[in-house]
Amino acid sequence: MKQYKAEDHTFVICAYKESPYLEDCIRSVLHQNVRGKICLATSTPNQYIAALAQKYQIPVFANPVSEGIAADWNFAVASAKTRLVTLAHQDDLYEPSYTEKIIQAANICQDPIILFSDYWELRGDQKSQSSSVMKVKHLMLLPLRVRHFWRSRFVRRRILSMGNAICCPAVTLVKNAVPLPVFQNNMKSNIDWQAWELISRQKGEFAYIAKPLMCHRIHEHSTTSELLEVNGRQEEDLFMFRKFWPEPVARLISLLYKNSEKSNKSM
Secondary structure, eight states, X not given: OOOOOGGGEEEEEEEOSOOTTHHHHHHHHHTOSSOOEEEEEESSOOHHHHHHHHHTTOOEEEOSSOOOHHHXXXXXXXXXXXXXXXXXXXXXXXXXXXXXXXXXXXXXXXXXXEEEEEEEEEETTEEEOOSHHHHHHHHHTGGGGSGGGGGOHHHHHHHHTTOOOSOGGGEXXXXXXXXXXXXXXXXXXXXXXXXXXXXXXXSSEEEEEEEEEEEEEOXXXXXXHHHHHTTHHHHHHHHHHTTTSOHXXXXXXXXXXXXXXXXXXXX
């Protein structure tokens, strides 16, 4: 059993252009109960990002070539030199206990692949888990509340076959246990779901902490919200459901999934 320490973990904050939420994200990862490493990764280097990095004494890694979100995330993963990596999205916030709880979960695993927590939706200044999407995700993840099922490829794939219940910025990757590069550059919205599907085939544990340890911001300028506006998400959802189901079933679940995701729009 590997023993992980705080210094084995890196928050890589994925910074893009000039987000008004970036500084709050930085502060949340700096104010962890136990501190690991922190850095910024960006494909849009600018004075705003540089000034915040200097203010908080955080190193910045600039991707010289911007080839989409997946490439940016893969660059961010590669920027971290520790065994455990969390891709922090610039709009999101982390509870002070996030790193501490992730390390604890890693240390009760024999072979962790990914470790992830429950999360809040953040709309404006309001934290909530009351949306229909959140309620469905909690039901989907119920089996992983039982530690025995963390090792079950069957269980994790059945969960993923019904949708993506795993929030990307709530995930910590175990770098030597996941195939690299982690993300494929053929989607805009379901990049993470596609990655979890591939990783779910690996031998090891999907460790789930059934406590909200971060806040995922929902706002009208987020990539997910923009894709929902133009129905770009439905095609990607159908692509993913086909990995688990025959065509008629995949189309039916995709339609139900589309209707449930309407609550992702800002209120």
